[in-house]
Amino acid sequence: MSKNIRVLIQGTGFAGQGHAQAFRFAGAEVVGIVGRTPKVVQQVASDMNIPYAGTDWQQALIDCKPDVVSIATPGGAHEEAIQQAIEFGCHVFSDKPLTTCGESAKKLHDLAQAKKVKTAFAASFRYMPDVIHAKRLVEAGVIGEPLEVECISHFNLERSIPFGWSHRKEDGGGRLSNNFTHKLSIVTSIIGEKILSIMGEVRDDLGKAPIVEGVHNFKNRRDYIPDDLNDPSLKWGESNVEWSYTVLAQLESKLATKPVSVLFKHGGLHPRFNEDHIVIYGSKGAIYIKGHYASGPLYVYDDNKQWVEVALPEDIVKNIPDVEGDTERNWRYLIRELVKDIKGESVAPYQTFKEGAQYQQLIDLIRKNDNWVDVSHLQY
Known part of the structure; x- marks a missing residue:
């Protein structure tokens, strides 16, 4: 064309x-x-x-x-x-x-x-630079045979964010639709695309949210949180989606003799104590990527039993689109x-x-x- x-x-x-x-x-x-x-x-x-x-x-x-x-x-x-x-x-x-x-x-x-x-x-967070780097390291055998992956995140979202599509299953809301999709894409890009089995548990710990007019841009919805949540004239909408989930999966990997076990743990409303992270464990070492969507930096647990930060290769850096x-x-x-x-x-x-x-x-x-x-x- x-x-x-x-x-x-x-x-x-x-x-x-x-x-x-x-x-x-x-x-x-x-x-x-x-x-x-x-x-x-x-x-x-x-x-x-x-x-x-x-x-x-x-x-x-x-x-x-x-x-x-x-x-x-x-x-x-x-x-x-x-x-x-x-x-x-x-x-x-x-x-x-x-x-x-x-x-x-x-x-x-x-x-x-x-x-x-x-x-x-x-579901495009597989294109995070450190995810691309991790995929390369796993394929190079840096951690040996991949065994397990752990994805932990807590967003501590405000419970009073105005009621909208994210609160409704019928509108495509929920943390599985808007968080798990990215996490699963990240893990399959590193380990392998074939998902063998899955199970999970979900929770709706929100219940309701205030109905506020004028919210148009999803990124600015926090600006519309009512000043007085006890205002008797305030209307409320009922949530019908999950705000937390725990999912276990098994993935096939061409580098592993057994299915790779994966844990996805996400709390949309819960505060974090330590850093959100993604870790790939192998028979010879491990890769740790800081951030819920692997924003970095990336660390490798090496032969000296030390976590060592590893910089992005120059070719990956050059291929990153230039935008904030x-x-x-x-x-x-x-x-x-x-x-x-x-x-x-x-x-x-x-x-x-x-x-x-x-x-x-x-x-x-x-x-x-x-x-x-x-x-x-x-x-x-």
Whole structure:
């Protein structure tokens, strides 16, 4: 494909604007943006110099004739828009979660395959530089045979963040959809993509959140926390998603003789005492990456039984997209790969709707919370 790749964006908030900038970074032409509110979408289009602004997605597909669409709305709004875009013959970049249930996510994957369009699924924190470095070190045998992985994070989110899509399962909310997807992507990129088995437990420790008008940008939602949470006129919305989860998984690795055990432990509302981290344990050593999404630095437990910080290789540093913010940088990395693929250039495998459908089916299984064994009748 020699002509400019034309992109239509759905969503005007933080993600929509970030996707638009990422596609421009990759050399594509952003021809239009669609949102729910005329005034907002027109303002964003003007600010970002996007020529077309609209509120009707189907009409925008007709008017803009995009080669690829970018879906940057909450998960509950993805299915119909993606289906329409695929039927229109567009390639699709979608933020996570792909949809709100495994069945609908699989239908989109199947449709994309049938229509032979390319897709990308933005569980994109596998592109963190230290994750790429860790993958290289594991493949080089630095820690021997990989045995276990441990992912620990506590976000200490404010319980009074205004009620919105993140509180509702039907809108794509929940920590599994918006945290676990990234963690699973990180681990599979390092260990291996084949997930053999999984089980988990989830908790909703929030219950409710205040309903506040005017929240548009997800990143600024804390600015709208009410000053007086005891105001009798304040309305409240009920949460129906998990805010904490514990997941155990087994992954296949070409470097291991047995399945690699993985622990994912996340507390969305709980404070951390020590650093969030990801650790890969092996038969000869270990790799520790600081940060809940492996922001670094990276340490290797070496032959001297010491944790030694290891700097990023220069080639990884040079390949990092130049933008502030981990989320924005990882979007640029993945979108760059998608654009190259659409152009017919050679690229490494990246996550598609195959993983989007797989992850959502796994989330459905974990949310069943049915892995408990009743031992109350045992005598001690």
